[in-house]
Amino acid sequence: MKILAVDDDVLIHGVLRTVLAGAGYDDVSFAASANEARMLVGAVSAPYDAYLLDIQMPGDDGIALCRWLRKEAGCRAEPIIMITSMSAKTFLDGAFQAGATDYVTKPFDVTELATRIRQADRQSQANRRIRDDAIRLRALKAALEDMRRVDLTASVALDDVDGALEPLALENYLLRLGRGDLAGTSLIAFRLPGITRLHARLAATAYRDLLADAAESILAALQGSGALLAHAGAGAFVTVLPRGFEADLDEVAALASQVLDDLGLIDDTGLPIAAPFVVAGAHHCGMMTSGRDAVGVLHALSARARVDSLEPAEPVHQDGARQRFGLVRPFARR
Amino acid sequence: MSAVLKTTIDRLKPRFIVNLTEWQASFRALRPELSGDADLPPLLHELRFATHRMAGLAGTLGFRALGRLAQQAEAQLVPLTDATAPARPLPPAVLASLDALMREMDRVVADASPARTGR
Numbered sequence: 001m002k003i004l005a006v007d008d009d010v011l012i013h014g015v016l017r018t019v020l021a022g023a024g025y026d027d028v029s030f031a032a033s034a035n036e037a038r039m040l041v042g043a044v045s046a047p048y049d050a051y052l053l054d055i056q057m058p059g060d061d062g063i064a065l066c067r068w069l070r071k072e073a074g075c076r077a078e079p080i081i082m083i084t085s086m087s088a089k090t091f092l093d094g095a096f097q098a099g100a101t102d103y104v105t106k107p108f109d110v111t112e113l114a115t116r117i118r119q120a121d122r123q124s125q126a127n128r129r130i131r132d133d134a135i136r137l138r139a140l141k142a143a144l145e146d147m148r149r150v151d152l153t154a155s156v157a158l159d160d161v162d163g164a165l166e167p168l169a170l171e172n173y174l175l176r177l178g179r180g181d182l183a184g185t186s187l188i189a190f191r192l193p194g195i196t197r198l199h200a201r202l203a204a205t206a207y208r209d210l211l212a213d214a215a216e217s218i219l220a221a222l223q224g225s226g227a228l229l230a231h232a233g234a235g236a237f238v239t240v241l242p243r244g245f246e247a248d249l250d251e252v253a254a255l256a257s258q259v260l261d262d263l264g265l266i267d268d269t270g271l272p273i274a275a276p277f278v279v280a281g282a283h284h285c286g287m288m289t290s291g292r293d294a295v296g297v298l299h300a301l302s303a304r305a306r307v308d309s310l311e312p313a314e315p316v317h318q319d320g321a322r323q324r325f326g327l328v329r330p331f332a333r334r
Numbered sequence: 335m336s337a338v339l340k341t342t343i344d345r346l347k348p349r350f351i352v353n354l355t356e357w358q359a360s361f362r363a364l365r366p367e368l369s370g371d372a373d374l375p376p377l378l379h380e381l382r383f384a385t386h387r388m389a390g391l392a393g394t395l396g397f398r399a400l401g402r403l404a405q406q407a408e409a410q411l412v413p414l415t416d417a418t419a420p421a422r423p424l425p426p427a428v429l430a431s432l433d434a435l436m437r438e439m440d441r442v443v444a445d446a447s448p449a450r451t452g453r
Contacts, residue, residue, distance in 0.1 A: 009387055011346050011353070015394055018342035056386055085389045085405065107393025107401050110339060 001121045002046065003028045006037045006065060007054040007083060015108060016052065023114040025121070034060035034068075041073050049124040050117070051080045053100075055091045063094045070099035077127045079120035149204035152196060153233045153306065156208055161215045163228055170230040170240060171298060175291040182285040182294055186241040189280040189301035190218055190253060191309040195235025198275060203268055210273060211235075213263055214256075218277065221256035236280065236305030238298055244284070253277040280305035343395050350395050351446045357384045358439045365436065368429065374420050381432065382411040388435075400442050403435040 005016050013030045020028050031037035053062035069075040082095045082103040158164035225241045257276040265273040281304050283297045385408040393401030410428045414420040
């Protein structure tokens with residue numbers, strides 16, 4: 001443990017040096033005034049682990065020095081032990097208000113002094129562990145963020161969302177269906193118009209969380225339809241509704257937007273994330289639609305939603321007309 | 335007390351005695367002025383500073399009685415130095431405390447003199 005002891009009496013330095021060495025602490029620097037201590041603190045590359053400060057010194061006293069260490073020198077948690085004579089104990093309140101952690105009295109009780117130093121050492125070690133853990137944690141978080149970072153146009157697997165598949169799995173699902181099975185199936189694409197800004201603004205984890213929340217919001221708005229969903233990149237989501245769907249899609253988008261808004265999402269700086277959905281396109285499979293046709297439509301919808309997402313926000317239904325999908329066979333079953 | 339600490343303290347004692355001798359001379363010069371019409375605040379601050387240092391060191395180096403008397407004198411001087419204008423004459427207890435300390439300083443210096451220690 002690296003210690004700085006400050007006392008205007010050099011004879012005290014001698015006593016402290018011996019007591020500290022006897023307790024196993026040899027790395028001790030001495031200053032005879034607050035100004036000298038400030039210079040030492042400013043000059044060292046590795047900070048001191050603990051401080052011993054005499055309260056009553058000519059010039060700035062130990063309390064002023066303690067306050068300076070806490071507020072200006074960045075010594076937030078290092079132990080600061082005040083040295084005071086028995087008759088000056090009234091100064092201790094001010095010392096603790098200035099950030100002192102302990103005190104010893106002069107004349108020194110050698111055993112007590114050694115005990116206090118060892119306590120300070122334990123505190124210093126605990127502080128160092130906390131500091132090191134925090135550094136490691138920050139590095140791990142940064143590494144994790146790097147690992148989780150995805151390109152704006154890349155699709156993101158939403159493993160934690162029920163009903164969410166990878167795009168390829170959604171295609172395979174469509175390919176497995178026969179013509180008759182696909183009849184009545186609806187394909188709908190949604191997009192988040194502000195995704196480019198959000199991708200740039202959010203950390204990787206927050207971006208993934210946003211996509212997962214967005215997917216859940218869409219699926220919640222489509223509740224009861226048996227919808228399957230995939231993220232197609234760039235804030236575009238494609239859904240497959242095997243039982244068809246008969247509803248106003250603008251209302252579905254508005255409902256999904258409301259669900260997402262109700263989550264109260266905020267970014268790393270505490271600012272709210274506003275991400276209203278827009279319907280990018282929809283298709284209703286007829287009796288003659290094959291699985292390959294459906295995959296082609298899915299690709300087209302995905303591409304359109306991605307391109308539109310990367311453009312400035314603009315409503316799809318510019319004339320305000322409602323887009324309604326009447327089903328050939330309501331709730332057709334495969 | 336460890337042997338190393340005892341050695342350190344024994345080594346520091348002569349230096350303390352040198353300091354004590356200087357304080358002794360200073361106290362002897364200042365003491366008559368405390369009862370006269372000298373400007374009191376600077377005198378009291380000087381005495382307080384000396385008693386403070388003496389109180390901190392004397393006990394640690396084994397001069398327990400001196401340390402205790404220095405503490406008592408410092409405690410008497412603190413309210414006087416904190417006051418903007420100390421009352422005249424100084425309270426008898428303050429003077430008595432300083433006189434007792436000076437007697438102990440004389441005794442310690444005499445005990446440590448070469449004639450007594452054989453050095």
